[in-house]
Amino acid sequence: MALLTKLIVAVIGLLLAFYFYSGNDAFDPSTLKEKRVIVTGASSGIGEQMAYHLAKMGSHILITARTEDRLKKVVEKCVELGAASAHYIPGSMDNMTFAKQVVHEAEGLFGGLDMLILNHIGFTYFNYFDGNVDHVRDLLEINVLSYATMTVAALPMLKKSGGNVVVVSSFVGKVGAPFTVPYSTTKFALDGFFSSLRMEFKQQNTNVSITLCVISYIDTDSAVNTVAGVIQQPAAPKEECAFEIIKGGALRQREVYYQYQATKIPLLLRDWAPEFLEYIMLKNYDVTKLKPQQ
Ligand SMILES: NC(=O)C1=CN([C@@H]2O[C@H](COP(=O)(O)OP(=O)(O)OC[C@H]3O[C@@H](n4cnc5c(N)ncnc54)[C@H](OP(=O)(O)O)[C@@H]3O)[C@@H](O)[C@H]2O)C=CC1
Numbered sequence: 417m418a419l420l421t422k423l424i425v426a427v428i429g430l431l432l433a434f435y436f437y438s439g440n441d442a443f444d445p446s447t448l449k450e451k452r453v454i455v456t457g458a459s460s461g462i463g464e465q466m467a468y469h470l471a472k473m474g475s476h477i478l479i480t481a482r483t484e485d486r487l488k489k490v491v492e493k494c495v496e497l498g499a500a501s502a503h504y505i506p507g508s509m510d511n512m513t514f515a516k517q518v519v520h521e522a523e524g525l526f527g528g529l530d531m532l533i534l535n536h537i538g539f540t541y542f543n544y545f546d547g548n549v550d551h552v553r554d555l556l557e558i559n560v561l562s563y564a565t566m567t568v569a570a571l572p573m574l575k576k577s578g579g580n581v582v583v584v585s586s587f588v589g590k591v592g593a594p595f596t597v598p599y600s601t602t603k604f605a606l607d608g609f610f611s612s613l614r615m616e617f618k619q620q621n622t623n624v625s626i627t628l629c630v631i632s633y634i635d636t637d638s639a640v641n642t643v644a645g646v647i648q649q650p651a652a653p654k655e656e657c658a659f660e661i662i663k664g665g666a667l668r669q670r671e672v673y674y675q676y677q678a679t680k681i682p683l684l685l686r687d688w689a690p691e692f693l694e695y696i697m698l699k700n701y702d703v704t705k706l707k708p709q710q
């Protein structure tokens with residue numbers, strides 16, 4: 417019995433060591449120098465911060481979102497920060513022709529592509545599901561189908577460069593959570609699409625990495641304004657989050673967990689103690705602070 421206990425402790429210790437130390441490979445930001453990168457949803461939030469990190473690393477950057485004046489300002493700052501070059505293309509990702517156009521623009525500007533960072537999301541509400549399935553469909557177009565469309569369009573260039581696809585998902589792309597029904601649906605769909613595609617790439621020896629990023633609550637203006645007061649967990653910094661996403665993509669990691677303790681650790685409970693995880697998550701919500709449905 418004592419031997420069994422020791423064995424269990426040893427196995428748990430090994431598992432913990434594996435979880436904490438795997439993926440902590442050394443990252444050299446200079447590997448991004450002169451690399452050709454697309455960042456979607458880069459007019460604000462995490463996408464904007466990724467553009468600034470890439471600029472400091474000396475990359476060629478093409479950013480996109482709908483709001484042209486904001487994109488222009490981000491590009492100007494990228495140039496100041498040391499980007500090899502910085503460009504923008506405004507448009508909406510509910511239009512698949514535009515999604516392809518962004519990739520073709522990169523081909524025209526850079527003659528190839530090394531990293532495709534898919535980060536944009538369409539607007540959604542943070543409240544009880546209102547029964548509107550049309551909204552779920554519209555959000556799937558913006559949050560998922562445009563990601564698939566851009567990946568397909570970029571694949572020939574990424575195969576040539578041995579490049580990376582980086583997909584920004586969420587903790588709620590792995591576990592369901594209240595007030596995120598349409599949004600969580602789209603993030604789960606990304607996991608199905610990109611995790612399956614990653615395995616096909618392995619079978620076919622396709623030298624393109626796919627990094628799915630599982631992100632916890634981040635202090636972007638839109639997130640903080642949306643969940644204000646309801647979520648008790650503190651928001652993590654967008655600058656660090658953006659850096660960890662780029663790092664994971666450059667290191668060709670299959671998944672990035674940020675913040676680790678707010679994503680990977682609770683996810684250990686998902687398949688083994690789902691009701692306990694639900695209990696912890698519900699404790700984290702203050703429903704009395706919920707804004708009225710808009
Ligand atoms: N913040 C958080 O707590 C968390 C965020 N994430 C993920 O991180 C990523 C970034 O989130 P965050 O920085 O908070 O979001 P923001 O709201 O700050 O940024 C969203 C970006 O997407 C653009 N966008 C919105 N609608 C469209 C559209 N129809 N077509 C094209 N672009 C559009 C916005 O610009 P514009 O309006 O000009 O088009 C903006 O650049 C998302 O994938 C999100 O799911 C994951 C977990 C937590």
Ligand SMILES: CC(C)CCC[C@@H](C)[C@H]1CC[C@H]2[C@@H]3C(=O)C=C4C[C@@H](O)CC[C@]4(C)[C@H]3CC[C@]12C
Pocket residue numbers: 542585586587588593596599631632633638639640642643647649678682696697700
């Ligand atoms: C272990 C648990 C305590 C963790 C619970 C964390 C939950 C509540 C966290 C994790 C991811 C978070 C959401 C997210 O991914 C992105 C967005 C989009 C943004 O525009 C509006 C806010 C929203 C819905 C976040 C809301 C809060 C979420 C659900």
